Amino acid sequence: MPTRRWVPWAYAGPALLLLAFFLVYPAIDTIRLSFLDRGGDVFVGLENYAYVFTNSTMLTAFRNNALWVGVFTLFTVSFGLLFAVLLDRVRYERIIKSIVFIPMAISMVGAGTIWKFVYAYRPASASQIGLLNAIIVGLGGEPVGWLIERPWVNNFCLIIVGIWMWTGFCMVVLSAAYKNIPRQLLEAARIDGATEWQAFWRVIFPLLRPTVAVVTTTMIVFVLKIFDIVYVMTNGNFSTEVLANRMYKEQFSFSNYGLASAIAVVLLILIIPMMIVNIRRFRRQEAMR
Amino acid sequence: MKKRPIAYVSRSTLHVLLIVLAIVWILPTVGLLITSFRPPEVVGDTGWWTVLVHPFNFTQYTLENYRSVIFEGGMGRAFLNSLFITVPATLLPILLAGLAAYSFAWMRFRGRNMLFMMVVGLMVIPLQMTFIPILSIFAKLRVAGTFPAIWLAHAGYGMPLMVYLLHGFIAGLPRDIFDSAAIDGASSITTFFRIVVPLSVPAIASVAIFQFLWVWNDLLVALIYLGGSPNVGPVTLRVANLVGSRGQDWEVLTAAAFVSMALPLVVFFSLQRYFVRGILAGSVKG
Numbered sequence: 336m337p338t339r340r341w342v343p344w345a346y347a348g349p350a351l352l353l354l355a356f357f358l359v360y361p362a363i364d365t366i367r368l369s370f371l372d373r374g375g376d377v378f379v380g381l382e383n384y385a386y387v388f389t390n391s392t393m394l395t396a397f398r399n400n401a402l403w404v405g406v407f408t409l410f411t412v413s414f415g416l417l418f419a420v421l422l423d424r425v426r427y428e429r430i431i432k433s434i435v436f437i438p439m440a441i442s443m444v445g446a447g448t449i450w451k452f453v454y455a456y457r458p459a460s461a462s463q464i465g466l467l468n469a470i471i472v473g474l475g476g477e478p479v480g481w482l483i484e485r486p487w488v489n490n491f492c493l494i495i496v497g498i499w500m501w502t503g504f505c506m507v508v509l510s511a512a513y514k515n516i517p518r519q520l521l522e523a524a525r526i527d528g529a530t531e532w533q534a535f536w537r538v539i540f541p542l543l544r545p546t547v548a549v550v551t552t553t554m555i556v557f558v559l560k561i562f563d564i565v566y567v568m569t570n571g572n573f574s575t576e577v578l579a580n581r582m583y584k585e586q587f588s589f590s591n592y593g594l595a596s597a598i599a600v601v602l603l604i605l606i607i608p609m610m611i612v613n614i615r616r617f618r619r620q621e622a623m624r
Numbered sequence: 625m626k627k628r629p630i631a632y633v634s635r636s637t638l639h640v641l642l643i644v645l646a647i648v649w650i651l652p653t654v655g656l657l658i659t660s661f662r663p664p665e666v667v668g669d670t671g672w673w674t675v676l677v678h679p680f681n682f683t684q685y686t687l688e689n690y691r692s693v694i695f696e697g698g699m700g701r702a703f704l705n706s707l708f709i710t711v712p713a714t715l716l717p718i719l720l721a722g723l724a725a726y727s728f729a730w731m732r733f734r735g736r737n738m739l740f741m742m743v744v745g746l747m748v749i750p751l752q753m754t755f756i757p758i759l760s761i762f763a764k765l766r767v768a769g770t771f772p773a774i775w776l777a778h779a780g781y782g783m784p785l786m787v788y789l790l791h792g793f794i795a796g797l798p799r800d801i802f803d804s805a806a807i808d809g810a811s812s813i814t815t816f817f818r819i820v821v822p823l824s825v826p827a828i829a830s831v832a833i834f835q836f837l838w839v840w841n842d843l844l845v846a847l848i849y850l851g852g853s854p855n856v857g858p859v860t861l862r863v864a865n866l867v868g869s870r871g872q873d874w875e876v877l878t879a880a881a882f883v884s885m886a887l888p889l890v891v892f893f894s895l896q897r898y899f900v901r902g903i904l905a906g907s908v909k910g
Contacts, residue, residue, distance in 0.1 A: 342812060350743075351724070434646050439892075441888070
């Protein structure tokens with residue numbers, strides 16, 4: 336298409352300007368700030384980074400971020416895949432899809448309130464108003480402080496909230512890809528005597544792999560930045576701290592801009608490999624176009 | 625064809641599994657819904673499931689929580705603020721991302737692919753990283769706490785994902801359409817508004833849902849750029865303040881939480897069919 340040279344820039348320009356202002360410039364400025372002291376006046380070298388990698392709360396945050404990346408990603412993607420594949424075989428697909436997707440439409444504040452009624456803890460003598468403890472007491476057990484019991488119980492309880500919210504996203508994307516697979520392939524495998532299990536792993540899964548890769552990397556990029564669930568439910572107390580919440584606290588509660596920036600830069604460095612994977616995949620896709 | 629007994633068993637297992645999972649998924653929300661209709665004095669004493677013993681005994685329900693949230697909690701104002709933030713913060717970036725995606729997909733210029741990958745790559749930047757530098761500029765320009773500031777902020781933050789998703793769709797449109805439009809002498813802007821936009825409705829709708837849900841449910845960006853003022857604060861801020869100030873009044877929180885969910889659920893259910901199709905035809909080529 337013969338276009339004058341400035342034309343593409345007129346189209347892409349406004350978007351690029353917004354990006355430069357809201358994302359590129361702050362990223363560069365944050366890198367600069369990460370080498371300065373709390374007020375941003377004095378150069379302190381790598382002092383902030385040394386703190387990030389030695390402070391015990393920070394190390395807890397690293398451990399929890401790793402836990403989130405592993406557990407959250409594994410369960411959102413596998414539940415998403417499970418729903419996408421199994422729901423295709425039943426007539427009430429749309430209803431269940433909507434039910435699983437609803438949490439995506441709920442704000443984090445709303446979700447926090449919802450889950451308080453699941454995890455609520457009362458001493459054994461009082462009547463339980465949290466669903467989980469009511470079930471446990473009903474079965475003759477002792478009530479559990481789900482959000483207090485550190486470090487595994489409360490962290491897993493927070494991650495469950497995340498899985499509940501984001502499985503819907505994975506399901507929708509994976510289901511769209513699944514429905515794109517020609518039915519004949521599956522039929523052919525069945526006629527050749529493959530069991531459902533074999534048909535899934537040998538025929539369906541290889542075809543879904545690019546989409547699974549997209550969803551997985553998106554989830555990892557997202558969950559490395561996880562903030563709001565922790566902020567709303569425990570604010571990082573009882574060993575549930577994560578990097579983004581720590582960064583927010585350093586910034587707005589303690590006004591330690593140097594340290595907050597250093598945490599941000601570390602987070603950015605952790606996310607970059609995932610993005611490279613994504614971009615490689617995109618290049619390959621472009622080459623086929 | 626006669627069904628073998630083993631197929632019948634696995635079919636039943638499938639139904640049981642799916643229905644159990646669906647119940648687990650919806651149960652927390654149901655609990656909240658029921659609680660929001662229960663009188664304050666019983667919410668802290670007994671679990672919400674106790675109403676299910678006599679579900680049709682309507683004396684155990686009340687609309688009082690909703691009344692106090694909607695009319696006393698400043699929720700009406702917050703709801704309007706949310707609308708006033710969300711609608712421009714959804715439409716503006718869609719237009720800009722659409723124009724950019726169109727140029728990346730169908731115009732030739734130096735550094736095009738490189739630039740596009742950089743735009744997508746910006747998805748990695750944690751939002752929290754951007755607040756201090758932006759806030760200090762906003763403060764100098766005296767725009768912190770105004771609606772246009774937050775519109776632009778949401779537009780900037782949503783841009784990488786929107787350009788990525790819309791590009792996937794627009795790049796997939798058939799080349800012939802663009803060739804014949806060029807032969808007919810259509811300018812690029814005519815081509816965009818008369819051809820690209822109408823053909824991309826499913827993709828635009830799905831991107832719009834994402835951005836709408838994101839902005840409507842956002843607390844953090846609003847907290848940073850609008851401050852805590854109830855004059856401009858959205859619903860999420862209102863609910864968060866209720867959690868803070870009336871943390872023990874759970875029945876009020878539950879009603880507030882449902883008020884904040886109402887509109888997103890309506891939007892989701894009404895645009896749902898576009899949503900699935902939009903992603904299908906877009907970036908994901910399974």
